[in-house]
Amino acid sequence: MDEMKETYIQEANELLENLESSLLSLEDNPNDKSNIEQVFRVMHTLKGNSSMFGLSKIAEFVHDLETIYDKIRQGEMQLSKEILNTTLASFDHLNKIIYDSELEDQSNKDNHFKLIAEIHVFIGKSDSVGNSDTSSDLPIQVITDSSSTDDQSDSPKTFHIYFEPNPNIFLDGSNPLYLIAELAAMGKSIVVPHFKSVTNLDTYSPTDCITYWDVYLESTCLKTDVLDVFVFVEGNSIIEITEIPFINLISNNAFNEVVIASTFKDLKTDITSIRLLAESLGTKVISEKSQSKLSKALAAEAASESGGSSVSKEKVVSSIRVASDKLDELMNLVSELVTTQASLTLYNEKNETPELEVITENIEKLSRRLRDIAFGMTLVPINNMFSRFQRLVRDMSETLGKEIQFVTEGGETELDKSIIETLTDPLMHIIRNSLDHGLEKAEDRMLLDKPRKGTVKLKAFYSGISVYVQIIDDGKGIDVEAVRAKAISKGFINEGDVLSDKEIFDYIFYPGFSTAAVVTDISGRGVGMDVVKRNITDLKGAIVVESTVNVGTTLSIKLPLSLSIIDGLLVDIEGVNYIIPLSVVNKCYEVDNTEMLNNFNKLLILDEKQVPFIDIRKEFGYSKLDSTAKSQLIVVSDGDHEVGITVDYIVGEYQAVVKPIGKYYKNQDFISGATILGDGSIALVMDTHKIVELYTDHVKLENKQ
Amino acid sequence: MKTEAINENLTGETKSFLSFRLGEEHFTIPVMKIMEILEVPKITKVPQCPNFLVGVINLRGAVLPVIDTRIKFGMHQIDYTINTCILVLSIDVNDETLVVGALVDSVSEVFELNESKIKPTPAIATKYRADYIQGMIQEDDHFMMVLNIDKVFSSMDLESIVESKSIDAEIN
Numbered sequence: 001m002d003e004m005k006e007t008y009i010q011e012a013n014e015l016l017e018n019l020e021s022s023l024l025s026l027e028d029n030p031n032d033k034s035n036i037e038q039v040f041r042v043m044h045t046l047k048g049n050s051s052m053f054g055l056s057k058i059a060e061f062v063h064d065l066e067t068i069y070d071k072i073r074q075g076e077m078q079l080s081k082e083i084l085n086t087t088l089a090s091f092d093h094l095n096k097i098i099y100d101s102e103l104e105d106q107s108n109k110d111n112h113f114k115l116i117a118e119i120h121v122f123i124g125k126s127d128s129v130g131n132s133d134t135s136s137d138l139p140i141q142v143i144t145d146s147s148s149t150d151d152q153s154d155s156p157k158t159f160h161i162y163f164e165p166n167p168n169i170f171l172d173g174s175n176p177l178y179l180i181a182e183l184a185a186m187g188k189s190i191v192v193p194h195f196k197s198v199t200n201l202d203t204y205s206p207t208d209c210i211t212y213w214d215v216y217l218e219s220t221c222l223k224t225d226v227l228d229v230f231v232f233v234e235g236n237s238i239i240e241i242t243e244i245p246f247i248n249l250i251s252n253n254a255f256n257e258v259v260i261a262s263t264f265k266d267l268k269t270d271i272t273s274i275r276l277l278a279e280s281l282g283t284k285v286i287s288e289k290s291q292s293k294l295s296k297a298l299a300a301e302a303a304s305e306s307g308g309s310s311v312s313k314e315k316v317v318s319s320i321r322v323a324s325d326k327l328d329e330l331m332n333l334v335s336e337l338v339t340t341q342a343s344l345t346l347y348n349e350k351n352e353t354p355e356l357e358v359i360t361e362n363i364e365k366l367s368r369r370l371r372d373i374a375f376g377m378t379l380v381p382i383n384n385m386f387s388r389f390q391r392l393v394r395d396m397s398e399t400l401g402k403e404i405q406f407v408t409e410g411g412e413t414e415l416d417k418s419i420i421e422t423l424t425d426p427l428m429h430i431i432r433n434s435l436d437h438g439l440e441k442a443e444d445r446m447l448l449d450k451p452r453k454g455t456v457k458l459k460a461f462y463s464g465i466s467v468y469v470q471i472i473d474d475g476k477g478i479d480v481e482a483v484r485a486k487a488i489s490k491g492f493i494n495e496g497d498v499l500s501d502k503e504i505f506d507y508i509f510y511p512g513f514s515t516a517a518v519v520t521d522i523s524g525r526g527v528g529m530d531v532v533k534r535n536i537t538d539l540k541g542a543i544v545v546e547s548t549v550n551v552g553t554t555l556s557i558k559l560p561l562s563l564s565i566i567d568g569l570l571v572d573i574e575g576v577n578y579i580i581p582l583s584v585v586n587k588c589y590e591v592d593n594t595e596m597l598n599n600f601n602k603l604l605i606l607d608e609k610q611v612p613f614i615d616i617r618k619e620f621g622y623s624k625l626d627s628t629a630k631s632q633l634i635v636v637s638d639g640d641h642e643v644g645i646t647v648d649y650i651v652g653e654y655q656a657v658v659k660p661i662g663k664y665y666k667n668q669d670f671i672s673g674a675t676i677l678g679d680g681s682i683a684l685v686m687d688t689h690k691i692v693e694l695y696t697d698h699v700k701l702e703n704k705q
Numbered sequence: 706m707k708t709e710a711i712n713e714n715l716t717g718e719t720k721s722f723l724s725f726r727l728g729e730e731h732f733t734i735p736v737m738k739i740m741e742i743l744e745v746p747k748i749t750k751v752p753q754c755p756n757f758l759v760g761v762i763n764l765r766g767a768v769l770p771v772i773d774t775r776i777k778f779g780m781h782q783i784d785y786t787i788n789t790c791i792l793v794l795s796i797d798v799n800d801e802t803l804v805v806g807a808l809v810d811s812v813s814e815v816f817e818l819n820e821s822k823i824k825p826t827p828a829i830a831t832k833y834r835a836d837y838i839q840g841m842i843q844e845d846d847h848f849m850m851v852l853n854i855d856k857v858f859s860s861m862d863l864e865s866i867v868e869s870k871s872i873d874a875e876i877n
Contacts, residue, residue: 665754684761
């Protein structure tokens with residue numbers, strides 16, 4: 001039972017997540033019928049699940065809630081802000097009571113009845129109207145039903161819908177394309193747009209709608225459902241719906257020809273020709289069936305028939321839920337396979353047996369594909385996280401009394417699920433800061449000639465092997481001078497230091513930088529920003545602030561696509577193999593060791609540029625550089641700078657499956673992990689940024705002494 | 706050491722133990738804690754870390770940290786012999802299970818022992834920190850220390866298991 005309950009909670013959580021995003025988008029477009037449908041459907045599923053598991057209290061609650069949306073869906077009620085607020089409150093409540101289905105917690109219980117009362121007010125309000133409405137609705141349905149046949153609801157049929165909107169349709173804010181999209185969502189469809197010719201350019205108005213449509217829809221729904229789509233369309237629009245029962249025409253070739261032929265006429269498609277076609281097809285099917293011969297037409301027919309009913313089924317099957325630890329396990333196994341394959345390749349190179357070579361190459365290909373697929377599976381679209389913030393922004397804008405528009409972009413960008421999990425908190429923090437301190441109140445914005453509504457934009461995009469997530473607001477921005485003054489007063493920098501704006505903004509992330517005084521001075525960013533930075537650095541990411549006073553602030557977070565596999569440069573230092581991530585490597589040079597040993601400034605001139613270098617042997621406590629030999633200098637980028645790192649020699653490029661080296665080495669954070677080489681030995685993966693930090697601390701310490 | 710016969714008069718549980726040697730001293734740990742025993746493979750040293758952390762090895766695709774038990778116990782490091790081996794231990798630290806390799810001079814044997822035979826450690830007589838030693842087993846004329854390995858290998862700090870520096874010097 002516990003396991004079943006777990007399944008229920010897991011599903012309920014997913015449904016609720018779904019519900020939340022639909023509700024929030026409903027808030028932006030209260031008239032969007034598809035969203036209302038979505039809300040209704042989710043509630044309905046939740047209700048079904050709850051009663052299936054015998055959780056009657058939840059089921060009843062959701063039932064009441066669902067009733068509201070059923071009424072809205074039927075057009076008997078208008079969606080209002082109050083309804084949305086109650087729904088969102090109910091949503092929060094549901095989030096709690098799926099864990100407390102018997103309402104054992106007193107506060108849950110109180111809340112439960114309070115919300116039920118609120119919901120009943122909404123239902124009750126329209127009850128008198130609603131009842132009469134539904135009763136008057138019913139006979140109509142019966143009439144349409146009887147006009148065709150009995151088992152209407154399940155049998156596939158084809159509709160022809162001719163829709164010529166009133167030329168002024170745009171004036172009342174409708175978009176006919178939405179209606180067409182809604183029709184298309186009901187089943188398989190062909191949409192043929194036509195344009196009225198503009199006869200006189202003098203009288204032509206660009207706000208007039210001159211488009212009209214022929215829609216062929218193959219669906220199992222009722223004619224009334226189709227009519228429902230046009231429920232908000234004002235009069236003067238021409239809507240004709242013809243129903244051709246029991247036949248799916250869309251996937252039929254002959255039908256397509258008729259449609260295509262009529263597309264090029266400006267005329268309304270000739271219904272009668274289609275009807276004839278349908279009839280001939282119908283008889284054809286029947287006669288062929290009796291001969292029990294499967295002709296092509298029948299095959300097509302059967303395919304389209306099953307297609308119609310399996311549309312919803314496919315949706316269910318197209319994705320399955322997998323426990324995340326199973327995925328982790330899979331990833332581990334794939335990593336091991338890649339490693340084993342590397343040793344096989346190594347063995348093959350030594351032995352040069354032709355048969356073995358073929359096998360090795362095949363396994364190499366297979367394991368590479370397997371690796372790509374397995375890694376792809378752990379990537380999830382960042383959208384999952386974005387929708388969570390939508391709610392945060394909505395709630396905060398209400399408490400703060402600010403008008404805020406929340407825009408997301410690039411939600412389809414995919415990131416490793418563990419990165420997304422770790423990223424949620426820092427992002428939440430940044431957005432909260434933006435809302436609280438960044439954006440001004442509407443009145444203040446008006447004074448600055450800015451739009452009343454402040455905008456917070458969350459943007460994600462790929463760039464090479466990295467993903468960028470940006471939080472952009474058009475608020476008051478951060479004053480560089482204020483941060484600078486603060487940094488000076490805190491003793492981080494000296495009065496005369498020359499720093500770029502970027503470097504100054506970086507002090508925001510220093511622990512303890514933000515104080516009450518700063519909150520007012522520089523719009524308060526810095527509260528816990530050190531934690532944000534740490535979280536992001538833990539993910540091998542970087543964060544950069546750009547800001548202009550009164551224009552806004554942009555925080556850019558750069559993240560690796562996946563944590564577990566990197567392209568690296570395999571190098572050797574004193575017999576130990578190290579991997580330097582290729583993403584930071586700029587160039588490699590060969591340098592005489594004497595040049596570095598006698599270098600007081602620790603600067604080398606390479607390609608007419610001064611490049612500071614780090615003697616890694618010294619940092620790692622190895623023996624000194626051999627003054628008679630040469631070293632390889634790997635120039636890596638560290639933020640905006642370039643730094644050279646000395647290594648004994650370069651082995652080559654290596655695709656490294658990075659594994660953690662464990663808690664015992666938590667103080668050695670300049671090693672970000674380890675990878676297993678083809679010969680079974682281990683190479684350590686360097687975190688060059690940390691090495692530079694280590695070196696700088698070192699130098700600072702030396703200077704103090 | 707001969708296997709202890711199961712004595713029905715004894716109250717405690719009978720468990721299997723593995724004994725190993727570090728220099729001249731004998732230690733023992735419950736077999737349940739040991740996942741496997743390995744020969745010493747190539748160890749990759751991680752720079753800038755305390756010397757008892759000798760490095761990491763490849764345990765069938767996983768990266769396993771290895772601790773030199775001699776150094777951890779304040780003895781001087783010696784060259785690995787043919788008997789030197791790594792005990793792969795699974796230890797519990799704050800509800801977490803860590804896997805770590807422990808380098809020991811040699812393993813002796815596996816034996817069964819009733820827990821009630823483990824005598825409490827005399828508080829003063831030991832040179833090792835009391836919380837690392839679960840108890841003592843007397844065998845003929847010598848003692849064997851039962852280690853509390855969860856404690857011994859969980860302390861990731863630099864502190865030595867030996868109580869004072871003077872003893873450290875004495876051993877060396």
